[in-house]
Amino acid sequence: MGEWLLILLILVPVAFGLLAWAAPGDRSRSWAVTVGALATIALSLVFAVTAKTGESWISLKDLLGGGTEWLAFGLELLIAIVVAVIAVRIRSRLILALALVQIGLAVAEEWFSLRAAPALPGADFRIDSLAIVMVSIVSIIGSIIAIYALGYMKHHQAHAPATAQGSGRFFFVLVGFLGMMNGLVLADNLRWLIIFWEATTLCSFALIGHDGTLESRKNARLALLINSFGGAAMMLGSLLALSGAGVEHLSGITAANRALIPLAFLALAAFTKSAQLPFQSWLLGAMVAPTPVSALLHSATMVKAGVYLILRLAPGFTGSRVMFAIALAGAFSFAAAAALAVGQSNAKKVLAYSTISNLGLIIACAGINTPLAYATAMMLLLFHAIVKALLFLCVGTIEQKIGSRDIEDMGVVMFELPVTTLMALVGMASMLTPPFGMLVCKWMAIESAIASPLILLFLILGSALTLFFWAKWLGRIQTVSYHATLTREKLPLSILSAEYILGGGVVLTAIMGIPLFQILFAPLAVQTYQGIGIPAEQLSILDSVGGLDICLIMLFIALAAVANMLTGRYFKPERVRLPFLSGENVVTDARTFRFRGLKDEPDEAWTTALYLDTVFTEAKITQWTNWLAILVLLTMFALVVGV
Amino acid sequence: MWSDWETFSAFCSGICPALFPAIMVLAAPLVGALLMGIDRKITARIQGRIGPPILQPVYDVLKLFAKEPLFLNRLYIFYAWLYLAFMILVVVLLAMGQDILMVLFVHAFATIALILGAMSVRSPYSRIGASRKIMQMVAYEPILILFVVGIYLSTPHPHSFLASAVMKLNQPLLFTLPLLLPAYFAAVVIKMEKSPFDVSSGHHAHQELVRGVTIEYSGPFLALIEIAHFYEVFILFFIMAMFWSTNLWIGAGIALAGFFAQILVDNASPRLTTFWMIRFMWAGPMLLALCNIVWLYGMGRG
Numbered sequence: 001m002g003e004w005l006l007i008l009l010i011l012v013p014v015a016f017g018l019l020a021w022a023a024p025g026d027r028s029r030s031w032a033v034t035v036g037a038l039a040t041i042a043l044s045l046v047f048a049v050t051a052k053t054g055e056s057w058i059s060l061k062d063l064l065g066g067g068t069e070w071l072a073f074g075l076e077l078l079i080a081i082v083v084a085v086i087a088v089r090i091r092s093r094l095i096l097a098l099a100l101v102q103i104g105l106a107v108a109e110e111w112f113s114l115r116a117a118p119a120l121p122g123a124d125f126r127i128d129s130l131a132i133v134m135v136s137i138v139s140i141i142g143s144i145i146a147i148y149a150l151g152y153m154k155h156h157q158a159h160a161p162a163t164a165q166g167s168g169r170f171f172f173v174l175v176g177f178l179g180m181m182n183g184l185v186l187a188d189n190l191r192w193l194i195i196f197w198e199a200t201t202l203c204s205f206a207l208i209g210h211d212g213t214l215e216s217r218k219n220a221r222l223a224l225l226i227n228s229f230g231g232a233a234m235m236l237g238s239l240l241a242l243s244g245a246g247v248e249h250l251s252g253i254t255a256a257n258r259a260l261i262p263l264a265f266l267a268l269a270a271f272t273k274s275a276q277l278p279f280q281s282w283l284l285g286a287m288v289a290p291t292p293v294s295a296l297l298h299s300a301t302m303v304k305a306g307v308y309l310i311l312r313l314a315p316g317f318t319g320s321r322v323m324f325a326i327a328l329a330g331a332f333s334f335a336a337a338a339a340l341a342v343g344q345s346n347a348k349k350v351l352a353y354s355t356i357s358n359l360g361l362i363i364a365c366a367g368i369n370t371p372l373a374y375a376t377a378m379m380l381l382l383f384h385a386i387v388k389a390l391l392f393l394c395v396g397t398i399e400q401k402i403g404s405r406d407i408e409d410m411g412v413v414m415f416e417l418p419v420t421t422l423m424a425l426v427g428m429a430s431m432l433t434p435p436f437g438m439l440v441c442k443w444m445a446i447e448s449a450i451a452s453p454l455i456l457l458f459l460i461l462g463s464a465l466t467l468f469f470w471a472k473w474l475g476r477i478q479t480v481s482y483h484a485t486l487t488r489e490k491l492p493l494s495i496l497s498a499e500y501i502l503g504g505g506v507v508l509t510a511i512m513g514i515p516l517f518q519i520l521f522a523p524l525a526v527q528t529y530q531g532i533g534i535p536a537e538q539l540s541i542l543d544s545v546g547g548l549d550i551c552l553i554m555l556f557i558a559l560a561a562v563a564n565m566l567t568g569r570y571f572k573p574e575r576v577r578l579p580f581l582s583g584e585n586v587v588t589d590a591r592t593f594r595f596r597g598l599k600d601e602p603d604e605a606w607t608t609a610l611y612l613d614t615v616f617t618e619a620k621i622t623q624w625t626n627w628l629a630i631l632v633l634l635t636m637f638a639l640v641v642g643v
Numbered sequence: 644m645w646s647d648w649e650t651f652s653a654f655c656s657g658i659c660p661a662l663f664p665a666i667m668v669l670a671a672p673l674v675g676a677l678l679m680g681i682d683r684k685i686t687a688r689i690q691g692r693i694g695p696p697i698l699q700p701v702y703d704v705l706k707l708f709a710k711e712p713l714f715l716n717r718l719y720i721f722y723a724w725l726y727l728a729f730m731i732l733v734v735v736l737l738a739m740g741q742d743i744l745m746v747l748f749v750h751a752f753a754t755i756a757l758i759l760g761a762m763s764v765r766s767p768y769s770r771i772g773a774s775r776k777i778m779q780m781v782a783y784e785p786i787l788i789l790f791v792v793g794i795y796l797s798t799p800h801p802h803s804f805l806a807s808a809v810m811k812l813n814q815p816l817l818f819t820l821p822l823l824l825p826a827y828f829a830a831v832v833i834k835m836e837k838s839p840f841d842v843s844s845g846h847h848a849h850q851e852l853v854r855g856v857t858i859e860y861s862g863p864f865l866a867l868i869e870i871a872h873f874y875e876v877f878i879l880f881f882i883m884a885m886f887w888s889t890n891l892w893i894g895a896g897i898a899l900a901g902f903f904a905q906i907l908v909d910n911a912s913p914r915l916t917t918f919w920m921i922r923f924m925w926a927g928p929m930l931l932a933l934c935n936i937v938w939l940y941g942m943g944r945g
Contacts, residue, residue, distance in 0.1 A: 411765075433752045434745075443744055446788065447804060450795060453940055457933070464784045471755060471777050475762025475770070482716045553732065553749065560728035564721040567863075570712040571720075577713045579766030580858055593765045607767045610774045615918075 003058045005047045006125055006186055009135060013040050013179035021172035029171060030150050036175050037143035044139030044182075048132050054527075057123035057188070068124070069113070072191045076106045079198040083228055086205070090221055098228040102198075105235040109191070112242045122249040126188035129524045133378065134185035134308055137385045142178040142300040144498050148393050149174060149292035151492030155400055156290050163212030170210055174296065177203040181301040185308055188249050190238040197234060197269070197305065201227040204302055207293040208286050219285030226282040230272025237265025254316025260640045263313060267326050267636065274306025274359045276333040277629035283356060287348040291396025294348060298355045299389035304381065307362045311377055314366045315528045324452065325636035327367025331455040332632055333360030335462035336625040341469040343616030345608075347395050347405045350469055351388070354431070357462065358384045364455055365445055373448040375525035376441050379517060383437040383509055387427050390502035394424035397495060407473050408608050414480040417489045419496070421477060423503040428474050432467055435553040436510040440517075472609035481591065482576040514550050581605055652738070652810070664738035671734045671881075675873030676700045678880065682906055689910045704869050710862035715764045722760030723860060723867045729753035730874035737881065740807025744791050750878065753871070754780060761856040772855030775843035778917045782840075782924035783830035789932040790827050793820045796939040815887040817897070822935035824886055826928035828901055831879050833920070837909035842917045850914070 016036025023029035060068040084099035153167055180203060184196035201224065209220030241262035242248050253259045253266070275283035283303065287294055297303060310326060317323045334357050341353035358380065365377035397420045398413050399405050413421045430436035442463060449456045491499075509516065578585050581595040586602045597603035655663035680697035687694025696702075714720055730753045736746045754776070761773035791804070797819040798808045809816065817824060833840040844855035857868050883901045884894035915923075 433755060434749055439748055443742075443748060446744060446792075450792060450802070453936060456792065460785045460788045463788070464781045467751070467755070467784065468777055468781050471758055471762075471780075472774070474759055475773060478718060478759065478763045479765060480716050480718060480763060481765060482714070552735070556728040556732045557725070560721065560724040563724045563728075567712070567720060567724075568717075571714065571717055575711070575713050577715060579715060579764055580768060580853065581766075582853075605765070605767045607770045607774075609762075609770075610778065 002047070002051060002056060002127055003063055003125075005043060005050070006058060006127065007063070009040070009043050009047060009139065009186070010179045010183040012036065012043060013182070014176045016040075017172040017174070017176035017179075020175060021168040023168065026154070026167070029168065033146055033150055033171050033175060037146045040139045040175075040178055041143045044136050048136055051127055051132055055126060055128040058125040058127065059123045061124075069191075072124075072189070072195065073106065073110050075195045076191060076198075077103060079195060079202065080106060082202065083198070083224070086202075086224065090217070092221055092225065095221070095225050095228055098225070098232050101232050102228070102235055105232065105239055109235070109239045109242060109248075112239065113248060116242070116246065122189065122247075122252060124189040124192055125186045126251060127186065129527065130308075130311060130378075131186050133382070133520075133524070134304070135182050137304070137382060138178055138181045138185065138300050141385050141389050141502075142181065142296060144501055145292050145295045145300065145389055145393070146171070146175050146178070147494050148295070148498035149290075149494075151494035151498075152290065152292050152396055152400070154492070161211055161213050165210050165212060170207070170290075173203050173206045174292065177207070177296065177301055181305065184305050188251055190234075190241065190248050190250065190253075193250065194231065194235055194238060197273070198228075198231050200273075200302055200305060201231060204286070204297060207297075208289045210289055210293065213288070216288040219282070219288050222285050223282040226272050226279050230269040230279070233265050233272070234269035237262040237269065240265065250312055254313055260317075260320070260322050263317060263320075263322055264637055264640045266309060266313060267322075268633065270306035270309040270363075271329065271633070272306070273309075274303045274363065275356050276306070276329060276360060276363065277336055277356070278626035278633075280333075280337065280353075280356050284349060284352050287352055291348075291392055291399065294351075295389050295392035295396070298351065298392060299385045303355060303359055304385065307359055307366065307377070307381060310363050310366045311374070311381075314369050314374065318369050318529070320369075321639045321642075322636060323367050323369050325367075325632065325639050327364045327369070327452065327455050328458075329629065329632045329636065330360045330363025330365075330367055331449075331458035331462070332625075332629060333357065334364060335360075335458040335465065336621070336629070338462045338465035338469065339616060340618060340621055340625070342465055343611050343613050343618055343621075344469070345407045345611055347399070347407050347410070347473070348392075350407065350473060351391055351395065354466070354469070355384075355388055357466065358388075361442075361445060361459070361462070364459065365448065368448055368452065368455065370448055370451075371522075371525040371529045372444060374528060375517065375521040376444040376448060378521045378524060379437060379513075380441045380445075383430070383441060386502060386505045386509060387430050387438065390423060390427040390499065390506060393495070393498055393502065394420050394427065397491065397499070398424070407476050410473075410477045411479040414478055415483060416487055418486040419489055420491070420499060423499045425474065425478055426503050426506055428470055428477070430506050430510065432470050435513070435550045435557070436506070437513045440513050440550070472611075476609060481593075482571075482573070484573060511550075511554070579605070652740075664735045667734050667738040668731055671877040672870055672873040675876035676704075678876050678902060679873065682902075685903070685906050686910060689906075700869070700873070704866045707866035707869065708863050712862045712864065714861075714864065715766070715859050718763045719760040719859065720864055722756045722763065723864050723871075725756040726753050726760065727867050727871040727874075729756060730871040730878070733878055734874060737806055737878070740805055740810065742804045743794060743806050743809070744788070744804050746806065747787055747791055751780065751784060753875075757856060757868070761859070764859045766859050768853050768858045769856060772843045772852055772858065775852075775917050776856055778921060779833050779840065779843055782921045783833045786826050786830050786924065786928050786932050789929075789936055790820070790823050790830075793823050793932070793936055793939060796936070809885055809888055812888055815889050815893075817886045819939060820886070820935055822931040822938075824883075824897075826932040826935075827883065828904065829924060829928040831883065831901065832905050832908055833924070834875065834879055835905055835909075837905050839908075839912040839915040840920050841909075841914055842920060 013036060016032055019032040020029045023032050080099050080102040084096055087096035087099050157167055180196050180199040187193040187196055205220050205224040208223050209216050241253055241259055245256045245259040247253055247256055253262050272279045286297055314323060337353045337357035337360060341350050344350045362377045362380045365373040398410060398417060401417055402409055431438050433439060446459055449459050578591060584595040586592055586594040586596055593605050594602040595605055652663045679700045683699060684694045684697055729749055733746055733750045758773045758776050761769040794809060795802050795804050797816055836844050844857060845852050860868050880898040880902055884898040886897050887894040
C-alpha cells in the first residue's frame with residue numbers, strides 16, 4: 001500500500017491544484033483548495049502511520065511496468081526545455097545557457113546509463129524516517145498555508161496590480177508545489193530527485209512572479225537563474241556519480257563513501273536552494289510575492305529541500321573533511337545572515353535573513369555529523385518550519401491591516417490586532433527564549449559543536465546577533481498603552497484558523513520538545529548512524545539531553561503568570577500614569593504621549609530601536625560575506641581534490 | 644567548616660532533596676542585598692561621604708512595597724514578574740547542579756524579560772535604555788558562552804556541562820581558565836551596570852537617560868526588579884567563586900576581590916558610549932576568552 005500512497009502524495013496536490021485552476025469561481029476554488037489541503041494532510045498522516053519501520057524501497061517499474069526510465073528521462077528533458085522556453089520569453093541569455101547545459105547533461109547521463117548494461121541496481125524511491133518526517137512537515141504545514149492563502153488572496157487580488165496572474169493559476173502552483181516537494185524528499189534515484197528539484201524551481205519562479213510587476217518579474221528571474229545554476233550543479237554531480245562511482249542513487253552515493261566529488265556538487269546545489277551565502281539574493285527578492293508564497297518558500301518547501309539533501313547525504317560521510325567544510329559554510333551563513341538582519345527594519349527582510357540564518361544552523365549541525373547534531377538538525381527543521389510559517393502569516397495579516405511592513409510602524413498592532421500580535425509574539429519569543437524548541441536546539445547545537453572551535457565561534461557570534469534583531473522587533477510589536485478592553489479583530493476564518501493552528505503547534509512543540517526529541521529524533525539519529533561507526537560516548541550524549549528540565553522552566557513561567565494575575569486587582573484605570581517625559585507631558589483629557597518642546601509646541605515622544613546602519617550596512621556586509629562564503633565553497637572543492 | 648561545597652550540598656540533600664535549592668533561594672537575595680549595601684558604603688567612602696547603612700537596599704525594598712502601585716500598562720508588570728522568576732530559577736538550577744549552558748540561557752532570558760518590559764511602554768527613556776541593554780547583551784553574551792565552553796573543556800573526560808561536575812573538579816578552574824577570569828570580570832562590570840559600561844540604566848538620576856530601563860517601574864513593581872537584582876548580584880559572584888571550586892574559602896576570596904575591583908573600576912572610570920563598549924568587549928575580553936579556549940584545545944582537551 002505504501003507505494004500507492006507515495007504516488008498519491010505526489011499526484012493528489014497536483015490534481016486538486018488543477019481543479020482549483022479549472023474552477024469557475026471563487027467559491028468552487030476555495031472548495032478545491034480546502035479539500036485538496038485536507039486530503040494531503042490526511043494522506044501524509046496515513047503514510048506516516050502505516051509506514052513500515054526501517055527502510056523500504058519502491059521502484060516505479062514494479063508498479064507501472066517497463067519504460068519508467070524513459071519516463072524519467074523524458075520528464076527531465078521536458079523540464080529543462082520548459083526552462084529554456086521561459087529563458088527565451090524573459091530574454092535571459094544566462095538562464096538559457098544554463099537550460100542548454102542541463103539538456104546536455106541529461107542526454108549525457110542517459111547515454112552513460114544506457115552503456116552501463118546490465119541496468120544499475122536500486123529503487124526509484126525510498127521511505128524511511130527522514131522521508132516520513134519531511135513528508136509530514138511539507139504536507140501539513142504546506143496545506144495550512146494553502147488554506148490561509150484563500151483568505152489572504154481574496155484581499156490581495158482586490159488590490160493587486162493589473163498585471164497580476166489569476167488566482168486559479170496561483171493556487172494550482174501553490175498546491176501542486178506540495179506534491180513536487182513530497183516527491184523530492186521521497187526520491188532516491190538521482191534522476192527523479194532532479195525532476196522534482198527542477199519542478200520546485202519552476203513553481204517558485206511562477207509564484208514569485210505572480211504580481212507581474214517589474215520588480216516581481218525581475219526577482220522571479222533571479223530566483224530562476226540561481227536555482228537553475230543549482231540544478232545544473234546537481235545534474236553535473238549526478239553525472240559524475242554515474243561516470244565515476246557508477247551509481248545513480250542517493251543511497252549509492254552515501255554507500256560508496258568515497259564519492260566526494262558528487263557530494264560537493266550536490267552540496268552546492270543544496271546551498272543554492274537553501275539560499276545560503278553567497279546565493280541568498282533570490283530568497284530576499286522572493287518577498288515581493290504575496291505573503292503565503294513567502295510563508296511556503298520559507299517554511300515547508302523550497303529552502304527545506306536544500307537542508308534535506310544535506311541531511312540525507314551527511315551520515316554517509318562521517319569524519320570527512322568535506323562535511324567539515326559544509327558545516328563551516330552553514331555556520332558562516334548563520335552568523336553572517338544574522339548580522340545582515342540586524343540592520344533591517346523591513347519585517348519581511350528580517351524574516352528572510354533569519355530563515356537563511358536558521359538554515360545555516362541546520363546545515364552546520366548536519367555537517368558536524370554526530371548523532372546529537374543530526375537529531376538537533378532534524379528538530380530545528382521541524383521547529384523552524386512551524387515558526388516561520390506562523391510568523392509570515394502574522395506579518396502578512398499585519399501588513400494588510402496597517403499597510404506597511406516596516407517594523408517601526410508596528411507599534412499599534414497590539415491594540416488593533418490582539419490575536420495576530422499575540423501569535424506573532426509567541427512565534428518570535430519561540431526563536432530566542434526558553435522553554436521553546438529553538439532555544440533547546442541552539443543549546444544542543446552549541447553542545448554538539450564543541451569539538452570544532454571555529455564552527456562554535458560562528459554559532460556564538462550568530463546567537464548574540466540573533467538576539468539583537470529579534471528583541472528589537474519583539475519590543476516594538478508588543479508596545480501597548482493601558483486599555484480596559486482590547487479590540488476584537490475581524491479576520492476571515494481561513495486566516496484565523498491557520499494562525500491558531502500554527503500558534504498552537506509552536507506552544508505544543510515547546511511543551512513536547514524534549515519528549516519529541518527522545519521519542520522521535522534521538523532514535524532516528526541512532527538508527528541513521530547505525531553501523532557507521534560512531535563512538536558509543538557520543539551516543540550517550542543523546543541521553544543527557546533528557547536531563548534538561550523543561551518542566552521546571554514551565555513551572556516558573558506559570559508562577560510568574562499566577563503572581564501577575566494576583567497583582568491584577570491593582571490594575572485600575574485611576575492608577576494608570578503617563579510615561580516620564582521630564583515632567584513636560586502635554587496634559588489633556590485623552591492620554592497622549594506628547595511633551596511640550598520648543599516654544600511650548602507639543603511634540604511627539606518617539607524613539608526607534610537601534611539599527612546601526614552605519615555598521616551593519618547591508619550592501620557592505622553582503623559584499624564582504626559573499627566573498628568569504630565563496631572562499632569557503634572553494635575550500636570545500638579543494639578538500640575534495642585534496643582527499 | 645564546609646570548605647567543600649559538595650559535602651555541604653550532599654549533607655542538605657541527605658535531609659531533603661529540595662533543602663539545598665531552598666536554602667540557596669532564600670539566602671541568595673540576602674547575600675545580594677548585603678553586597679549591594681557594602682557596595683554603596685564603599686563607594687560613598689571613596690567619594691568622601693558617610694554613605695547609607697549597609698542594609699539600605701533592604702530598607703528601600705520594604706519601603707517600595709508600601710507605596711501605591713502605579714503603572715502604564717499590564718504587560719510590563721508581567722515582565723517584571725518573569726524577570727524575578729527566571730533569576731530565582733537560575734539559582735535553583737545552579738543549586739541542583741544542572742547544565743550550565745542552560746543556566747546561562749535562562750539567565751539571558753531574565754535580562755530579555757527586563758528589556759521587553761522596558762520596550763512595551765511608550766516611554767523614550769525606557770526604550771533607549773532597552774536598546775542599549777540589548778547592546779550590552781550582544782557585548783557580553785559571547786564571552787559568557789565561551790566561559791561555559793571553557794568550563795566544559797576543563798572537566799575530565801567524558802566532558803560535562805553539568806554544574807555538579809564543576810563541584811567535583813580536582814583542580815581549580817582558575818588553573819585551566821586563567822584568561823577567562825578577567826574576561827568574565829569585564830562581563831560582570833557590564834551586568835552590574837558599573838562605569839564605564841553603565842549605559843542602559845543609570846544609578847544616578849541626573850544622567851542623560853535618567854533611570855533607563857527601569858524608569859517606568861515604581862512602587863511594589865520596582866521592588867520586584869530590585870529583588871531580582873539582588874539575585875543577579877549573588878549569581879554573578881557565586882559563579883566567580885566557582886573559579887576556585889575546590890576550596891570554598893579561596894573561591895569566596897576571589898569573588899570578594901572581584902567585587903571590590905568592580906567598585907574601584909566604577910569609581911575610577913567615566914561612563915563611555917555603547918559602541919565603545921561593544922568594540923572593547925569584542926576586541927579585549929573576547930580575545931582573552933578565545934585565547935584561553937584555543938589554549939585548552941592545544942592542551943588536547945578538545
